[in-house]
Amino acid sequence: MMRLRREDPRVVGSFRLHRRLGAGGMGVVYLGSDRRGQRVALKVIRPDLAEDQEFRSRFAREVSAARRIRGGCTARLVAADLEAERPWFATQYVPGPSLHDKVAEEGPLTAAQIAAIGAALSEGLVAVHEAGVVHRDLKPSNILLSPKGPRIIDFGIAWATGASTLTHVGTAVGSPGFLAPEQVRGAAVTPATDVFALGATLAYASTADSPFGHGSSEVMLYRVVHEEPHLIGVPDALAPLVQACLAKDPEDRPTTLQLSMRLKEIAAREAQGLSDGRPPAQRARGAERPTGRLPDAYADQRTERRTGGIPAPQGPEQGHGHGQGQGGGPNSGGHARPSNSRPSSPRPPSSRNPGGPSSRPTAGRTGGRQAPRTTGAGRRPSRPDPRLMRQRLIVFVVVTLIVALGIAAAQKF
Numbered sequence: 001m002m003r004l005r006r007e008d009p010r011v012v013g014s015f016r017l018h019r020r021l022g023a024g025g026m027g028v029v030y031l032g033s034d035r036r037g038q039r040v041a042l043k044v045i046r047p048d049l050a051e052d053q054e055f056r057s058r059f060a061r062e063v064s065a066a067r068r069i070r071g072g073c074t075a076r077l078v079a080a081d082l083e084a085e086r087p088w089f090a091t092q093y094v095p096g097p098s099l100h101d102k103v104a105e106e107g108p109l110t111a112a113q114i115a116a117i118g119a120a121l122s123e124g125l126v127a128v129h130e131a132g133v134v135h136r137d138l139k140p141s142n143i144l145l146s147p148k149g150p151r152i153i154d155f156g157i158a159w160a161t162g163a164s165t166l167t168h169v170g171t172a173v174g175s176p177g178f179l180a181p182e183q184v185r186g187a188a189v190t191p192a193t194d195v196f197a198l199g200a201t202l203a204y205a206s207t208a209d210s211p212f213g214h215g216s217s218e219v220m221l222y223r224v225v226h227e228e229p230h231l232i233g234v235p236d237a238l239a240p241l242v243q244a245c246l247a248k249d250p251e252d253r254p255t256t257l258q259l260s261m262r263l264k265e266i267a268a269r270e271a272q273g274l275s276d277g278r279p280p281a282q283r284a285r286g287a288e289r290p291t292g293r294l295p296d297a298y299a300d301q302r303t304e305r306r307t308g309g310i311p312a313p314q315g316p317e318q319g320h321g322h323g324q325g326q327g328g329g330p331n332s333g334g335h336a337r338p339s340n341s342r343p344s345s346p347r348p349p350s351s352r353n354p355g356g357p358s359s360r361p362t363a364g365r366t367g368g369r370q371a372p373r374t375t376g377a378g379r380r381p382s383r384p385d386p387r388l389m390r391q392r393l394i395v396f397v398v399v400t401l402i403v404a405l406g407i408a409a410a411q412k413f
Contacts, residue, residue: 073124122260177210192250199245
């Protein structure tokens with residue numbers, strides 16, 4: 001917020017002005033309050049636009065439509081004076097930074113945050129479109145992040161100044177990168193126009209940059225019409241949906257209702273941690289580190305280290321219906337390896353297992369019973385032999401007695 005300047009009015013209509021909130025292509029926005037203390041964001045139109053009768057008529061139609069909007073994701077229109085020397089309108093004051101400022105100060109948002117914000121904005125656009133209004137200038141600076149969720153501001157009236165926001169001094173940086181191709185061509189504007197702008201806004205929240213880069217207005221508009229957007233850095237969970245929103249043909253874009261439902265699903269999944277919402281660079285670094293579940297290659301490396309650099313020998317192809325892989329066909333390597341199990345080394349037959357390797361349980365399921373667990377390089381834990389333990393104990397006692405007798409004899413002499 002900034003202090004009022006000398007040329008700024010102190011009272012507009014029934015509202016007292018306190019601070020400057022900002023300025024744009026249409027005019028100056030002030031923080032004001034009424035007699036009851038309700039705070040509003042009040043915008044006063046620029047003098048040159050106020051003298052344009054065509055602008056006044058369009059402005060009146062859009063304000064009338066904006067009164068019909070009902071939705072929690074928009075800043076409610078409180079009052080307006082269309083006949084004043086300088087027309088003005090007041091909307092509900094929304095505390096909180098704009099999406100543009102938050103990303104500029106803190107960097108790109110996470111996939112969960114972007115999906116949640118996008119779902120709320122899509123739902124708000126559904127209410128806007130049902131009222132017969134198309135925003136036409138949706139961008140990060142027109143989205144405020146309040147404690148109760150994102151709010152869309154300046155809806156429904158930007159159409160009257162679409163050309164002005166590209167050619168007049170004081171234009172918000174990046175606006176050309178958020179206009180749909182049909183706006184640039186001068187074609188009909190539909191709700192799909194706002195879907196394109198929302199897709200560009202979500203891409204900005206993901207990368208802290210416009211999907212069409214930077215440059216002069218002419219360069220940016222050319223890219224919007226003729227070049228594909230740059231979506232490097234957009235989370236994998238959101239990239240296909242953002243790409244669909246930025247389709248050149250309005251008919252190829254999802255509707256706001258479809259967008260709202262899809263983003264809610266993504267937000268719920270991301271909140272539960274079912275997909276990786278980290279930026280791509282962090283995901284690439286994390287992929288190089290082993291996780292709790294060892295991949296086959298990493299498990300083979302551990303086996304080689306345990307066996308002194310020699311890979312553990314693979315068991316012969318198992319018979320009795322165990323010589324096929326998970327799909328029921330023979331394994332290409334000639335060895336049977338059940339899915340999600342480590343390779344096991346063969347165990348020589350013993351008196352307890354006269355049938356050899358083929359008669360003992362294999363890794364997998366045999367007869368509906370789960371195979372015994374293995375440890376180490378696939379070897380089954382063995383029980384100590386009681387007879388061998390007794391022999392070792394007798395040897396230890398005899399040696400101890402001999403040593404003790406020898407020490408006693410040496411002390412006598």
